Amino acid sequence: MKIDALKIAQAAKMASKSAGLMTTSQKNKALLAIAKFIKKYEKEILKENAKDVLTTEKAGLGPMVDRVLLNKERITGICSDIKNVVSLPDPVGKILSKRKQPSGLKIQQVSVPFGVILMIYESRPNVTVDAATLALKSGNAVILKGGKEAINSNRVIIKAIKAALKSVGVNENIVQFVDSVEKDSIADFLKMKSLIDVVIPRGGKGLINFVVENSSIPAINTGASVVHTYIDKKFDLKMAVAITVNAKTRRVSICNTLDTLLVHKDSAQKLLPILAKELAKHDVEIRADKRAHKILNEKYTKLKRATAQDFDTEFLDYILAIRVVDNLDEALTHIEKHSLRHSEAIITSDKKSAERFLNEVDAACVYVNATTQFTDGAQFGLGAEIGISTQKLHVRGPFALEGLTTYKWKIYGSGQCRK
Structure with missing residues (x-):
C-alpha cells in the first residue's frame, strides 16, 4: 500500500498542539477509554494476530513467534499496563528548577512534550499500545511504524485506539499509523525534521543503523544488545x-x-x-x-x-x-x-x-x-517503557514516561532591559 508520508506527518503536527495542552484528567480519561476499547476489540485483535503468528511460523522465524503472539492473558496484561500509565504522575508542566536572578528576572525550567514522535519498531504488537499511551500521557502526537510481522494485529489495535479517542472527544490524529509493510516506507519520514521532533527506533542493529544513517531528525536508539x-x-x-x-x-x-x-x-x-x-x-x-x-x-x-x-x-x-x-x-x-x-x-x-x-x-x-x-521500566519502578536506550544523550536505560519530555525556560520580568 502506497502511503502519503507528508499527509500523515502534517496531521500529527497539527494534532500535537492539542495533545500538548491536554489536562491530566483528559489524558487519563482517554487512556482508560483505550483500555476499554482494546478489550472490546479483543476477539478481532486475536483473530488478526493468529494470521501474523501463522505467517511468522511459515517464514521459519521460530523465536520471533513469541514476540508476535497475543492471547487473552497478554491482552489483559496490555490493559493493565494502560491503567498503570494512568496512575503515573503527569510528566508535563513540572517545574524542574527555579531561581530569581540579580536582574530581578524569575526563571523556571519546565517540562514540556517533544511534539511529534516517530516510533519505528519490529515484531511486537504490544509496543503499538505502549507507544501510543505513553505518547498521549506525555502530551505528544505519535507516528507509529510497526514491523511487517504484526501488521494485521497493529491495524486492529490502531482501529481500537482511534475509536477510543473519538469516544471521549480527543483528536484521533494524535495517533498516526503507517499502514505499510515496506521498510523503505519510513525513508520519507526521516527527512521531515520540520514536522517530526524525534525518531525512536526500537529493534535490531539493522533497523537502528538504517535510521541513524538516513535520518535528519534527532534519534534516540533503543533495543539492540549483546x-x-x-x-x-x-x-x-x-x-x-x-x-x-x-x-x-x-x-x-x-x-x-x-x-x-x-x-x-x-x-x-x-x-x-x-x-x-x-x-x-x-x-x-x-x-x-x-x-x-x-x-x-x-x-x-x-x-x-x-x-x-x-x-x-x-x-x-x-x-x-x-x-x-x-x-x-x-x-x-x-x-x-x-x-x-x-x-x-x-x-x-x-x-x-x-x-x-x-x-x-x-x-x-x-x-x-x-x-x-x-532491565525493564516497570522493574525499575518507572512504569511502562518505550524501550531501553543504549545511548548517552537525553535518556539512558529504561526509556519511560519522563523520557518523552524535554523542557523550556519560562522567564518572568517586570520591565527589565539589559545594559
Missing part, C-alpha cells in the same frame, strides 16, 4: 547457575537476555558441567570457545565451537556463547570490545571485583549478582 554475564574467580555456585539460567531462558526473545557468558578460568571446571546440565533442561545450544569446549566435550549434546561472529551476536534464541577468560581484566576488555552498552552483569563474592565492574563497564545497566532480565 548482553554479557561474567562469573568471577570467587562466586557462589548455586547463585551463578540460577542467575545464568534465568538470564538466558526466562524469555529469550527480549533485548535483556543473556548472549555471552564469560567465566574465570579458575571457576570454569567447577561451574560449566553443572550449568550445562541445567541449560540442557531448556534445550539451550552452547557455542563454546576452545577452553570451554574442552571442559564440556562429551558432556553436552548441543555443543558447538564458537565462531568470532558468535561473540557479536544478539541471539534472541536458546543459544549461549561461552568464553573462558584469565581474569577480570580480560572479561572487561572483552565486554568493552563486544558490548552494545545495554545490560552487563558480574557474579562475584569479591567486593573489589564488583566495584571495578560497576565503575569500568560502560553500559546503561550494570548488575552485581542479579539477572539482566530486570
Whole structure:
C-alpha cells in the first residue's frame, strides 16, 4: 500500500498542539477509554494476530513467534499496563528548577512534550499500545511504524485506539499509523525534521543503523544488545547457575537476555558441567570457545565451537556463547570490545571485583549478582517503557514516561532591559 508520508506527518503536527495542552484528567480519561476499547476489540485483535503468528511460523522465524503472539492473558496484561500509565504522575508542566536572578528576572525550567514522535519498531504488537499511551500521557502526537510481522494485529489495535479517542472527544490524529509493510516506507519520514521532533527506533542493529544513517531528525536508539554475564574467580555456585539460567531462558526473545557468558578460568571446571546440565533442561545450544569446549566435550549434546561472529551476536534464541577468560581484566576488555552498552552483569563474592565492574563497564545497566532480565521500566519502578536506550544523550536505560519530555525556560520580568 502506497502511503502519503507528508499527509500523515502534517496531521500529527497539527494534532500535537492539542495533545500538548491536554489536562491530566483528559489524558487519563482517554487512556482508560483505550483500555476499554482494546478489550472490546479483543476477539478481532486475536483473530488478526493468529494470521501474523501463522505467517511468522511459515517464514521459519521460530523465536520471533513469541514476540508476535497475543492471547487473552497478554491482552489483559496490555490493559493493565494502560491503567498503570494512568496512575503515573503527569510528566508535563513540572517545574524542574527555579531561581530569581540579580536582574530581578524569575526563571523556571519546565517540562514540556517533544511534539511529534516517530516510533519505528519490529515484531511486537504490544509496543503499538505502549507507544501510543505513553505518547498521549506525555502530551505528544505519535507516528507509529510497526514491523511487517504484526501488521494485521497493529491495524486492529490502531482501529481500537482511534475509536477510543473519538469516544471521549480527543483528536484521533494524535495517533498516526503507517499502514505499510515496506521498510523503505519510513525513508520519507526521516527527512521531515520540520514536522517530526524525534525518531525512536526500537529493534535490531539493522533497523537502528538504517535510521541513524538516513535520518535528519534527532534519534534516540533503543533495543539492540549483546548482553554479557561474567562469573568471577570467587562466586557462589548455586547463585551463578540460577542467575545464568534465568538470564538466558526466562524469555529469550527480549533485548535483556543473556548472549555471552564469560567465566574465570579458575571457576570454569567447577561451574560449566553443572550449568550445562541445567541449560540442557531448556534445550539451550552452547557455542563454546576452545577452553570451554574442552571442559564440556562429551558432556553436552548441543555443543558447538564458537565462531568470532558468535561473540557479536544478539541471539534472541536458546543459544549461549561461552568464553573462558584469565581474569577480570580480560572479561572487561572483552565486554568493552563486544558490548552494545545495554545490560552487563558480574557474579562475584569479591567486593573489589564488583566495584571495578560497576565503575569500568560502560553500559546503561550494570548488575552485581542479579539477572539482566530486570532491565525493564516497570522493574525499575518507572512504569511502562518505550524501550531501553543504549545511548548517552537525553535518556539512558529504561526509556519511560519522563523520557518523552524535554523542557523550556519560562522567564518572568517586570520591565527589565539589559545594559
